[in-house]
Amino acid sequence: GAGVSQTPSNKVTEKGKYVELRCDPISGHTALYWYRQSLGQGPEFLIYFQGTGAADDSGLPNDRFFAVRPEGSVSTLKIQRTERGDSAVYLCASSLRAGGVDEQFFGPGTRLTVL
Amino acid sequence: AQSVAQPEDQVNVAEGNPLTVKCTYSVSGNPYLFWYVQYPNRGLQFLLKYITGDNLVKGSYGFEAEFNKSQTSFHLKKPSALVSDSALYFCAVHGISNYQLIWGAGTKLIIKP
Structure with missing residues (x-):
């Protein structure tokens, strides 16, 4: 079956801009x-x-970072007024149950570069 | 505070030899312990976990790990290394009372033919 997907795979933005990262x-x-x-x-x-x-x-x-999951499936990580220090790979993972005993399945990540 | 230590940045092993990647942890209460592997340009993949029960845990690709409560360790092992085992290995832990998985810095495993 389908695994965890993340979009975009790469995101380059300028300092001060707003970005959204998606996880399925x-x-x-x-x-x-x-x-x-x-x-x-x-x-x-x-x-x-x-x-x-x-x-x-x-x-x-x-408080520049915020995330939502309005319908309990897809999630969006939102970053306001991006800074160069925000540059990193952002990973999303899901697991079958809550509580931490189940292994997490990871997406490939979104590489965020803030210029 | 919870923490995980992977004392070796890199481990080099000849193909066919046994390998060990070390992990020690600090957590309040009983730990949940995990090993993940990260291949180049691929996502993190689950290898094995210890939740409770038998201290020796067997996982994917022939890997196993031994939970040692007195030494607060959870070392990853494999009896005979393959070149394809070369990757970045992460140990992670969380306590029973919260959901934050705390990760080690990773150990690069290099298997030489």
Whole structure:
């Protein structure tokens, strides 16, 4: 079956612009996660959705970052007033159940470059 | 605070030899432990997990890992390495009371023919 997909695969933007990153999880997966991965580092947790609601958004670095999952499937990560330090690969993952015991299935990521 | 340490940036092994990739963790309460692999230009893939039960966990592609509570370790192992095992390996952990998966910095595994 289809895995997790993310669009776009690459996004280049200018400092100060607004960007949206999209994630399509595996159908039927309840939990959805966003991570950020910088070169040479492991993924950094950003936010976790259980259904439509954000169960834990404590990893969002500041109020320029926001994510939604209005119908409990597709999610969008939104970044306002982008800064050069936001440049990273943004990863989305989904898992069948909430609670953390299930393995997460990852998308290929969106590489964001802020010039 | 929860943390994961992968002490080796890179591990080099000859094909056919056993391999070990090390991971130690710090978490409150009982840990949920995971290993993932990242091949070049591909997404992270799940290898195996420890939730409870038998300390020796078997996973995909012939990999296994041993949970050692006293040493707070969860080392990844394989009896006989393949060149195709060359990739970036990540250990991750979270505690029972939250959903944040905390990741190590990764270990680059290089298997030489």
